[in-house]
Amino acid sequence: MGILTLVIAGAAVYVIFRILRALDEKQAAKDAQQLKEAEERRLSSEHVAKVQAKFEAQLDQALEIKLPDAIRGRRAFVYWQLMRKWFGLLAAQSRYDEPKARKIRQDWLSYMDLLDDEARAKFLSCEGKEDKRSEYDRNAHAAALEIAAIEEAFAAAIGPEAVNELGRVKSASYDAFDNTGKRPMAALGYRYNSFSQELEPKKVASTAS
Numbered sequence: 001m002g003i004l005t006l007v008i009a010g011a012a013v014y015v016i017f018r019i020l021r022a023l024d025e026k027q028a029a030k031d032a033q034q035l036k037e038a039e040e041r042r043l044s045s046e047h048v049a050k051v052q053a054k055f056e057a058q059l060d061q062a063l064e065i066k067l068p069d070a071i072r073g074r075r076a077f078v079y080w081q082l083m084r085k086w087f088g089l090l091a092a093q094s095r096y097d098e099p100k101a102r103k104i105r106q107d108w109l110s111y112m113d114l115l116d117d118e119a120r121a122k123f124l125s126c127e128g129k130e131d132k133r134s135e136y137d138r139n140a141h142a143a144a145l146e147i148a149a150i151e152e153a154f155a156a157a158i159g160p161e162a163v164n165e166l167g168r169v170k171s172a173s174y175d176a177f178d179n180t181g182k183r184p185m186a187a188l189g190y191r192y193n194s195f196s197q198e199l200e201p202k203k204v205a206s207t208a209s
Contacts, residue, residue, distance in 0.1 A: 045091070048105045055112045063179055069123035071115050076181025078151065078169060083111065086154045086162060111150045118143035 041047055059079070062070035071079070087108050094100040118140050125136035155162040175191035177183075183199075186192055191202050 042109075043102045043105050045101075045105065048109060051109060051112065055116075060180075068127070069119045070179075071119050071181075072179040073174060073177045073181065074169065074172070075115060075119070076179070077177045077185065078166075078181070079115065080181045081185075082162075082166060082169065083151060083154060086158050090154065090157055107150050107153065111147065114143045114147045114150070118147060 059071055059076065063072060087104070090104045091101060091108075094104055121136045121140035121143060125133050125140060151166060152163075155166040169185065172185060173191070175194065176186040178192045178197050183192075186199055189202055190199055192198070193200050
């Protein structure tokens with residue numbers, strides 16, 4: 001009788017174990033499906049467009065109220081004049097290739113996040129506590145490397161002219177760009193005044209006779 005009881009108890013434990021395992025597997029499958037659906041929504045063209053619109057509104061607002069960690073100058077120029085245009089072109093070219101389109105949208109979301117991360121880390125490096133500055137510097141440098149990688153990948157996907165254009169912009173002096181990044185890059189011999197933001201000739205250093 002004792003053995004029979006043990007057998008029944010063992011069978012009951014096994015059945016309960018199998019039921020619990022089946023429930024766990026069902027929940028895991030449900031969780032995985034929900035994560036997949038959430039990621040699909042995040043990478044949908046509609047969601048990316050909303051994120052981009054919000055990001056651009058924040059770019060303008062940050063400069064308007066003169067936030068110290070605003071994205072400005074060359075970074076803003078590359079965003080408005082190059083990357084924004086290239087993203088639109090690449091998204092249009094890949095509209096019938098969903099895996100490629102998702103990768104482009106993922107990179108674009110990452111790019112906007114990284115611009116914010118770099119600007120914030122640079123500000124904190126200058127204004128934050130001294131014992132944290134090296135950490136902020138590392139964060140800014142890491143973000144800058146990822147930003148450069150995405151910019152170069154987009155330019156390469158567009159073609160040689162885009163690669164050359166990106167190189168020309170990156171080799172220009174810092175004062176070749178206004179704060180907003182929406183005005184044309186200054187021609188050789190000109191600069192944007194850091195205070196008035198007006199275009200003016202560069203001063204030529206006088207030489208002793």
